[in-house]
Amino acid sequence: MNTEIIKIDPNNIDISLIDRAADVIRGGGLAVFPTETVYGLGANTFDPAAVAKIYAAKGRPSDNPLISHVCRLEQVYELAAEVPNQALRLMERFWGGPLTVILKRGANVPDIVSAGLDTVSIRFPSHAVAYELIRRSGVPIAAPSANLSGSPSPTAARHAIDDMYGRVDIIIDGGDSLIGVESTVVDLTSEVPTILRPGAVTADQIAEITGVCVYGGDYANAPKCPGMKYTHYSPRARVWAVKNMDDIPRDGNSVILTYGAGDYDRPVYNAGETAADYAAKLFYFLRRADEDGYGTVYARLPEEEGIGIAVRNRLLKSAGGKVI
Numbered sequence: 124m125n126t127e128i129i130k131i132d133p134n135n136i137d138i139s140l141i142d143r144a145a146d147v148i149r150g151g152g153l154a155v156f157p158t159e160t161v162y163g164l165g166a167n168t169f170d171p172a173a174v175a176k177i178y179a180a181k182g183r184p185s186d187n188p189l190i191s192h193v194c195r196l197e198q199v200y201e202l203a204a205e206v207p208n209q210a211l212r213l214m215e216r217f218w219g220g221p222l223t224v225i226l227k228r229g230a231n232v233p234d235i236v237s238a239g240l241d242t243v244s245i246r247f248p249s250h251a252v253a254y255e256l257i258r259r260s261g262v263p264i265a266a267p268s269a270n271l272s273g274s275p276s277p278t279a280a281r282h283a284i285d286d287m288y289g290r291v292d293i294i295i296d297g298g299d300s301l302i303g304v305e306s307t308v309v310d311l312t313s314e315v316p317t318i319l320r321p322g323a324v325t326a327d328q329i330a331e332i333t334g335v336c337v338y339g340g341d342y343a344n345a346p347k348c349p350g351m352k353y354t355h356y357s358p359r360a361r362v363w364a365v366k367n368m369d370d371i372p373r374d375g376n377s378v379i380l381t382y383g384a385g386d387y388d389r390p391v392y393n394a395g396e397t398a399a400d401y402a403a404k405l406f407y408f409l410r411r412a413d414e415d416g417y418g419t420v421y422a423r424l425p426e427e428e429g430i431g432i433a434v435r436n437r438l439l440k441s442a443g444g445k446v447i
């Protein structure tokens with residue numbers, strides 16, 4: 124397939140370029156676009172043939188449902204059978220932003236979007252390019268992360284291009300994703316709001332609105348959140364999650380991935396000062412390790428708080444549970 128690549132500056136959006144991608148979405152094609160979390164691989168939610176192309180382009184298992192991206196509240200009512208009050212309050216507080224809500228599925232949502240489940244997942248991104256693309260397309264956009272299934276999600280345009288060139292109609296280069304880990308997925312169809320995938324919006328922040336919100340832990344939600352059961356976020360290099368940076372073994376072909384200060388006996392990717400900096404660069408550096416030819420990445424496990432909870436979740440999956 125011929126893939127067009129266009130560059131759009133989120134701070135100075137050229138609507139005629141947005142319309143090139145919106146035409147692709149309306150015409151039943153695939154468009155890769157930036158969001159504040161990771162790059163997405165989008166198609167018209169209401170076009171089952173277009174959505175089928177997403178699964179093919181990624182090599183995604185067909186039992187793994189997709190998030191529909193919206194740009195206004197009315198679109199939630201086109202997708203969900205019911206919109207409970209607490210969902211509205213969460214949307215008001217966290218949209219646009221990195222929160223995906225799971226609601227009861229409305230009659231218009233094609234089976235293939237929800238992978239046959241009776242629920243639908245919905246997110247309103249804050250990224251200006253994503254927002255304009257959804258708005259000009261005029262339909263909700265079903266979009267998983269724009270990586271080949273199993274690989275780390277792309278947070279730089281170049282990484283989305285590496286995986287999706289030749290598989291999609293158009294790729295929008297809108298710069299780097301600022302958050303770097305995918306949205307928090309919260310299930311609002313269970314008795315108690317339940318985090319199925321941790322992200323930048325934490326269970327504590329959600330509980331401030333809903334009174335209670337639980338997270339069952341990194342391996343608890345596989346049956347409910349199909350995506351979490353697959354091997355994930357893995358570069359070709361072996362990844363180890365490291366609790367204590369003093370315990371890293373000697374290894375001539377390895378790199379250390381960390382943040383904050385520290386002296387090491389080998390090459391280091393330093394993501395910055397904070398856990399948020401680390402989140403922003405985690406997937407980027409996992410892919411860099413392959414580009415730079417390292418066989419092993421020793422990656423620091425951050426503290427279990429704030430966005431560190433999401434980083435630990437991705438890192439543990441990327442390492443296949445291997446912890447030092």
Ligand code: TXA
Nearest residue numbers: 160162163188242243244267268305306348349350351
């Ligand atoms: O930040 C994000 O959420 C990015 C950007 C592009 O918006 N998207 C993303 O999509 O990460 P994806 O498909 O890579 O991950 C969605 C996750 C999967 O683990 C999937 O199983 C789960 O959400 N999910 C989607 N719909 C669901 C549903 N109805 N019930 C349970 N889990 C659902």
Ligand code: MG
Nearest residue numbers: 267268276350
């Ligand atoms: Mg994904």
